[in-house]
Amino acid sequence: MCGIVGYIGKRKAYPVLIKGLHRLEYRGYDSAGVALINNAGQLNIYKAKGKVSELEAYAADKDTGGCIGIAHTRWATHGEPNMVNAHPHYSESERLAIIHNGIIENYAVLKAGLQAEGYTFKSDTDTEVLVQLIEYTQLNRQADLKTAVQLALQQVVGAYAIAVLDKEHPDTLIAARKGSPLVVGIGEDEYFLASDATPIVEYTDKVIYLGDEEVVVLTVNPQLSILNYQLSTINGVDKTPEIKRLELSLSQLEKGGYPHFMLKEIFEQPRTLTDSMRGRVNVRQDNIALSGFIDNKDRFLNAKRIIITACGTSWHAGLIAMYAIEEFAQIPVEVEYSSEFRYRKPVINKDDVVIAISQSGETADTLAAIQLAKQHGAFIFSICNVVGASIPRLSDSGCYTHVGPEIGVASTKAFTAQVTALTMLALCIGREKGTLTKEHFTRIVSELGQIPNKISRVLEQEKRIADFAKTFTYAQNFIYLGRGYNYPVAMEGALKLKEISYIHAEGYPAAEMKHGPIALISQEMPVVVVAPHCGTYEKIVSNIQEIKARKGKVIAVVTDGDEVVSKIADYIIEVPQTEECLTPLLTVIPLQLLAYHIAVVKGCDVDQPRNLAKSVTVE
Numbered sequence: 001m002c003g004i005v006g007y008i009g010k011r012k013a014y015p016v017l018i019k020g021l022h023r024l025e026y027r028g029y030d031s032a033g034v035a036l037i038n039n040a041g042q043l044n045i046y047k048a049k050g051k052v053s054e055l056e057a058y059a060a061d062k063d064t065g066g067c068i069g070i071a072h073t074r075w076a077t078h079g080e081p082n083m084v085n086a087h088p089h090y091s092e093s094e095r096l097a098i099i100h101n102g103i104i105e106n107y108a109v110l111k112a113g114l115q116a117e118g119y120t121f122k123s124d125t126d127t128e129v130l131v132q133l134i135e136y137t138q139l140n141r142q143a144d145l146k147t148a149v150q151l152a153l154q155q156v157v158g159a160y161a162i163a164v165l166d167k168e169h170p171d172t173l174i175a176a177r178k179g180s181p182l183v184v185g186i187g188e189d190e191y192f193l194a195s196d197a198t199p200i201v202e203y204t205d206k207v208i209y210l211g212d213e214e215v216v217v218l219t220v221n222p223q224l225s226i227l228n229y230q231l232s233t234i235n236g237v238d239k240t241p242e243i244k245r246l247e248l249s250l251s252q253l254e255k256g257g258y259p260h261f262m263l264k265e266i267f268e269q270p271r272t273l274t275d276s277m278r279g280r281v282n283v284r285q286d287n288i289a290l291s292g293f294i295d296n297k298d299r300f301l302n303a304k305r306i307i308i309t310a311c312g313t314s315w316h317a318g319l320i321a322m323y324a325i326e327e328f329a330q331i332p333v334e335v336e337y338s339s340e341f342r343y344r345k346p347v348i349n350k351d352d353v354v355i356a357i358s359q360s361g362e363t364a365d366t367l368a369a370i371q372l373a374k375q376h377g378a379f380i381f382s383i384c385n386v387v388g389a390s391i392p393r394l395s396d397s398g399c400y401t402h403v404g405p406e407i408g409v410a411s412t413k414a415f416t417a418q419v420t421a422l423t424m425l426a427l428c429i430g431r432e433k434g435t436l437t438k439e440h441f442t443r444i445v446s447e448l449g450q451i452p453n454k455i456s457r458v459l460e461q462e463k464r465i466a467d468f469a470k471t472f473t474y475a476q477n478f479i480y481l482g483r484g485y486n487y488p489v490a491m492e493g494a495l496k497l498k499e500i501s502y503i504h505a506e507g508y509p510a511a512e513m514k515h516g517p518i519a520l521i522s523q524e525m526p527v528v529v530v531a532p533h534c535g536t537y538e539k540i541v542s543n544i545q546e547i548k549a550r551k552g553k554v555i556a557v558v559t560d561g562d563e564v565v566s567k568i569a570d571y572i573i574e575v576p577q578t579e580e581c582l583t584p585l586l587t588v589i590p591l592q593l594l595a596y597h598i599a600v601v602k603g604c605d606v607d608q609p610r611n612l613a614k615s616v617t618v619e
């Protein structure tokens with residue numbers, strides 16, 4: 001997954017492009033580059049390894065003039081992260097420049113064909129093959145740029161979001177997408193392109209989400225009073241663009257005074273959960289209205305099985321959903337890692353419901369998993385945070401989490417919103433099937449309405465958690481334990497710690513300790529135990545005693561007023577009492593804060609951890 005930005009219009013392009021790249025660095029940041037056509041008609045490309053700030057330093061004394069340009073921040077797929085492989089890429093004659101997000105799967109075949117025609121390549125990337133193919137098509141088919149792009153893309157197998165410049169047409173910017181996101185911003189006398197809306201929102205709220213295999217031609221020529229955009233398919237079929245209004249505001253993007261986006265997003269959770277329940281959970285009327293469920297009731301009520309497919313944190317949300325759906329709706333649930341599900345030749349039936357969970361809506365493995373399920377006739381329901389993203393667009397129905405852009409690579413507010421949406425869905429199915437009593441339904445709906453305030457109470461302990469986080473930065477390993485609904489929370493807490501502090505951590509069902517991990521217990525390895533007062537509480541107390549008997553250090557997340565665990569654990573974090581199925585929404589908060597503060601004390605790059613990117617849009 002990479003970030004791409006384009007601009008054509010009344011302004012100097014370079015500042016718009018650089019600011020846009022900064023907004024997109026969460027998508028990948030191992031190298032960056034910019035291509036500009038200056039007022040003398042020269043096509044200039046500047047590239048640098050590392051983050052966007054490296055590119056700015058490199059371009060500081062260069063000619064960055066011109067009102068048209070494209071820019072790219074990369075997360076390497078083909079070719080290691082370096083200057084040569086960074087985008088943009090020139091065509092052979094240096095007439096064209098291209099940037100690309102995605103993977104050209106048949107690039108080797110295309111490259112061999114071009115080499116047979118005498119083309120040479122400077123980089124190891126699939127992207128350079130594409131720009132050479134476009135130029136080759138232009139020259140050998142006497143095609144204009146748009147036609148050349150269309151004909152070239154017809155030969156491509158794979159995913160792409162591209163933008164192309166032609167120095168012989170400085171009034172035209174062409175873009176196309178398939179499988180990777182691309183948004184067009186419609187401004188006053190100017191157009192914008194970006195992988196998502198964040199680089200666009202400060203200039204305009206009018207956007208077009210390009211669809212798969214769509215090509216857009218943006219033309220601005222003040223001398224000839226030309227200002228227009230045309231939409232077509234790669235097969236040359238004209239299309240009428242659908243302009244949408246952005247709901248994003250710039251303030252959502254700023255850090256709001258927090259040192260990191262991740263901390264801002266942790267503290268946003270009371271509001272984001274309120275937003276994600278808005279119009280859906282009505283405590284006074286004792287009702288949950290999920291349109292995606294209401295419009296497709298029969299699919300859920302007749303489902304013999306529900307398959308949940310996701311990756312990472314989203315997979316943890318799916319594991320929690322398994323407990324809720326089986327408890328309340330009594331439908332068998334299987335939770336699958338998308339990367340395994342898509343390749344293991346799974347049995348998928350027409351009456352299966354497949355729930356895809358994805359914050360970004362662009363995770364390649366999850367997208368492929370639902371494509372497979374769709375081929376088998378299953379009903380696809382997605383839980384996603386990005387309106388118009390590929391996964392919801394491929395789904396039959398779904399539920400947006402509406403938590404706004406999640407910039408921190410470590411997912412926090414999206415996770416609690418996913419759990420909330422899935423819990424709402426489980427309650428709706430159970431109520432409709434009659435497997436969940438009205439009294440129990442009412443009790444949980446009433447508690448759901450209290451959760452945002454209860455999260456606020458947990459967040460008030462941030463300072464204390466920050467203080468004792470300092471004592472654990474020595475640790476090389478952590479173990480996280482939980483039972484029932486809180487076993488997936490233990491796994492999520494472990495993922496948070498390892499992905500931002502680089503400390504190894506594993507999440508386990510607490511009872512699994514006796515089957516091996518207890519051999520690891522020592523004073524050097526902290527053990528985090530998620531032990532709210534519900535379910536198998538007494539069992540987890542015994543697990544804690546087993547750890548203490550072996551001199552393990554225990555950090556326990558307990559229910560307010562706990563008098564048993566608080567006497568045996570070394571550190572206690574209290575969360576308010578709530579319904580068992582809702583405890584993950586509270587117990588995960590201290591684990592998010594613990595991971596964050598340990599990472600900060602260790603001086604890690606919390607928002608952009610090494611080797612990671614926010615959305616894994618390639619395999």
Ligand code: AGP
Pocket residue numbers: 311312313314357358359360361362363366409410411412495499613614615616
């Ligand atoms: C979570 O903190 C990670 N950033 C990662 O595991 C993430 O949850 C995973 O890549 C799935 O992303 P998605 O929800 O956008 O599909």
